[in-house]
Amino acid sequence: xxxxxxxxxxxxxxxxxxxxxxxxxxxxxxxxxxxxxxxxxxxxxxxxxxxxxxxxxxxxxxxxxxxxxxxxxxxxxxxxxxxxxxxxxxxxxxxxxxxxxxxxxxxxxxxxxxxxxxxxxxxxxxxxxxxxxxxxxxxxxxxxxxxxxxxxxxxxxxxxxxxxxxxxxxxxxxxxxxxxxxxxxxxxxxxxxxxxxxxxxxxxxxxxxxxxxxxxxxxxxxxxxxxxxxxxxxxxxxxxxxxxxxxxxxxxxxxxxxxxxxxxxxxxxxxxxxxxxxxxxxxxxxxxxxxxxxxxxxxxxxxxxxxxxxxxxxxxxxxxxxxxxxxxxxxxxxxxxxxxxxxxxxxxxxxxxxxxxxxxxxxxxxxxxxxxxxxxxxxxxxxxxxxxxxxxxxxxxxxxxxxxxxxxxxxxxxxxxxxxxxxxxxxxxxxxxxxxxxxxxxxxxxxxxxxxxxxxxxxxxxxxxxxxxxxxxxxxxxxxxxxxxxxxxxxxxxxxxxxxxx
Amino acid sequence: xxxxxxxxxxxxxxxxxxxxxxxxxxxxxxxxxxxxxxxxxxxxxxxxxxxxxxxxxxxxxxxxxxxxxxxxxxxxxxxxxxxxxxxxxxxxxxxxxxx
Numbered sequence: 001x002x003x004x005x006x007x008x009x010x011x012x013x014x015x016x017x018x019x020x021x022x023x024x025x026x027x028x029x030x031x032x033x034x035x036x037x038x039x040x041x042x043x044x045x046x047x048x049x050x051x052x053x054x055x056x057x058x059x060x061x062x063x064x065x066x067x068x069x070x071x072x073x074x075x076x077x078x079x080x081x082x083x084x085x086x087x088x089x090x091x092x093x094x095x096x097x098x099x100x101x102x103x104x105x106x107x108x109x110x111x112x113x114x115x116x117x118x119x120x121x122x123x124x125x126x127x128x129x130x131x132x133x134x135x136x137x138x139x140x141x142x143x144x145x146x147x148x149x150x151x152x153x154x155x156x157x158x159x160x161x162x163x164x165x166x167x168x169x170x171x172x173x174x175x176x177x178x179x180x181x182x183x184x185x186x187x188x189x190x191x192x193x194x195x196x197x198x199x200x201x202x203x204x205x206x207x208x209x210x211x212x213x214x215x216x217x218x219x220x221x222x223x224x225x226x227x228x229x230x231x232x233x234x235x236x237x238x239x240x241x242x243x244x245x246x247x248x249x250x251x252x253x254x255x256x257x258x259x260x261x262x263x264x265x266x267x268x269x270x271x272x273x274x275x276x277x278x279x280x281x282x283x284x285x286x287x288x289x290x291x292x293x294x295x296x297x298x299x300x301x302x303x304x305x306x307x308x309x310x311x312x313x314x315x316x317x318x319x320x321x322x323x324x325x326x327x328x329x330x331x332x333x334x335x336x337x338x339x340x341x342x343x344x345x346x347x348x349x350x351x352x353x354x355x356x357x358x359x360x361x362x363x364x365x366x367x368x369x370x371x372x373x374x375x376x377x378x379x380x381x382x383x384x385x386x387x388x389x390x391x392x393x394x395x396x397x398x399x400x401x402x403x404x405x406x407x408x409x410x411x412x413x414x415x416x417x418x419x420x421x422x423x424x425x426x427x428x429x430x431x432x433x434x435x436x437x438x439x440x441x442x443x444x445x446x447x448x449x450x451x452x453x454x455x456x457x458x459x460x461x462x463x464x465x466x467x468x469x470x471x472x473x474x475x476x477x478x479x480x481x482x483x484x485x486x487x488x489x490x491x492x493x494x495x496x497x498x499x500x501x502x
Numbered sequence: 503x504x505x506x507x508x509x510x511x512x513x514x515x516x517x518x519x520x521x522x523x524x525x526x527x528x529x530x531x532x533x534x535x536x537x538x539x540x541x542x543x544x545x546x547x548x549x550x551x552x553x554x555x556x557x558x559x560x561x562x563x564x565x566x567x568x569x570x571x572x573x574x575x576x577x578x579x580x581x582x583x584x585x586x587x588x589x590x591x592x593x594x595x596x597x598x599x600x601x
Contacts, residue, residue, distance in 0.1 A: 029568050030568045030569065030570055031566075031568050031569065031571075036570055036572075037571070038570045038573070044589060045589040046576045046579045046589055046591070047573060047575075047576055048573050049573055049574055050571070050572075050573050050574055051574070054574075054579060056582075062564065062566040063564065063566060064565070064566055064568055065566060065568065066568035067568070068565065085562070092517075094519050095596070096591070096593040096596065099591075147593075147596070149596075161595060162593065162594055162595055163592075163593050163594075163595070163596050164587055164590035164591065164592055164593075165593055166589075167579075167591070296513075296517055301556035303556065303557070305564075306557055306559070306562055306563070306564050307557065307562045308562065308563060309562040309563055310563075
């Protein structure tokens with residue numbers, strides 16, 4: 001089916017978008033939500049299952065207390081109210097990814113509700129705009145098994161002859177976080193969606209409750225989108241694009257659905273309320289199931305589990321364990337370090353915030369720490385195709401290299417060779433300086449001889465300096481540094497040149 | 503008086519993946535009504551001051567430590583499966599979409 005896509009600018013002229021985001025997060029508990037099976041990713045199929053998570057007759061679930069604790073901490077970090085009393089419910093549906101034929105979830109009594117998260121986006125003009133995303137609820141449930149569809153042309157469900165199911169993932173604790181409709185974002189809708197998921201991911205990482213690896217599926221995003229005629233103030237019919245599994249894809253999925261909805265609406269049609277599949281390869285979506293009649297899950301309270309009633313003392317105790325919110329921490333560090341907005345944004349964007357902080361803690365100045373991580377080591381990480389934290393150099397080593405520069409033993413140029421040695425695993429910065437013979441030559445005799453040679457080799461430059469054109473000294477300094485294989489203090493070389501020609 | 507319509511019974515049968523023909527629907531719908539009426543007699547006893555009860559025992563917060571317990575072996579796990587392949591449960595072709 002070919003879709004009519006309307007250019008984004010025209011969509012914005014004619015429609016108001018409404019966003020809604022549902023994020024599923026797998027907790028990193030040792031065991032599943034209702035049984036003691038391990039949760040480790042990548043195990044052989046059906047090696048982490050028991051009668052409870054297989055739904056065998058007579059098996060009884062028991063709630064993982066650590067998962068409840070994580071759920072409450074997530075709720076608190078999203079500024080939510082925590083329920084005084086709530087129950088689990090059975091969500092009944094027939095699909096072999098849940099061996100019980102129901103998913104144990106929460107229905108009208110979520111553990112956390114009525115919160116918000118403030119997210120920042122950067123406009124094209126380089127300004128920061130803040131949007132408040134209201135949180136409807138965060139509830140506890142369990143993950144499903146994984147199906148492998150056999151016999152279809154592309155491993156997808158359509159056309160498959162049969163399916164193979166691995167229940168290792170079935171029962172892993174899952175928190176579903178649902179926003180209220182996000183209105184008034186206009187042309188920023190794709191950016192706000194992405195920024196929200198990024199901010200949520202950052203919070204979860206800070207809480208230490210999940211691996212939040214979108215590529216491994218431990219964090220998954222469903223994107224709800226609808227359009228309404230501009231200024232009408234109503235909500236249009238929404239679609240739900242499932243399993244959008246990278247930050248970039250969240251932005252692309254919103255953008256694509258906005259253009260597609262506009263195409264349907266401007267063509268006189270009606271948007272079908274349905275789920276959609278997102279295609280990473282080309283950024284489009286395709287129809288899944290129509291929601292209206294299938295949405296009858298016959299929820300009822302789970303009789304095998306007793307209610308969860310977190311005491312206010314426990315909630316306050318957990319609140320006191322919350323880390324500093326990422327945005328607050330960034331503002332504090334920027335002030336402490338004296339970074340400009342641009343320097344801070346670059347540091348965060350490079351994934352260097354923690355590394356710079358640790359380097360400063362190890363004794364380097366903020367500007368030195370930033371310089372090495374962003375200029376030198378980011379480039380290396382890029383070349384190596386790895387994250388900055390995996391570049392092979394620790395914050396302590398960066399601080400040690402800078403200490404060598406500060407003490408005058410090496411200069412910035414030689415420091416780069418020390419980083420070569422560190423990446424190659426040649427030992428500590430001091431050992432590398434010694435082994436590679438990188439120490440700056442402070443032997444005045446050798447330095448003086450090199451300066452004399454440079455003057456003799458470049459008589460016309462020397463004359464210029466004698467005539468008072470001090471700026472010309474750079475050419476001689478370069479010649480001396482070359483002669484000394486970089487192992488000289490450029491400041492001292494300059495002094496010597498000016499002394500000799502002054 | 504509770505009243506469950508023939509259409510509602512057909513809808514429930516559909517959700518439960520039970521294939522009922524017209525004769526079965528005609529037969530079963532009134533029977534379900536009899537059951538509902540019997541259960542509804544409880545309403546006559548429970549007044550507005552009696553809240554709906556999902557758990558008969560007033561217990562809350564029964565939690566388990568987050569400690570791993572032994573799982574089944576894959577052979578045990580698959581022993582009750584009508585069909586298995588590559589250590590996985592083999593199920594018939596799935597119609598419709600993933601949840």
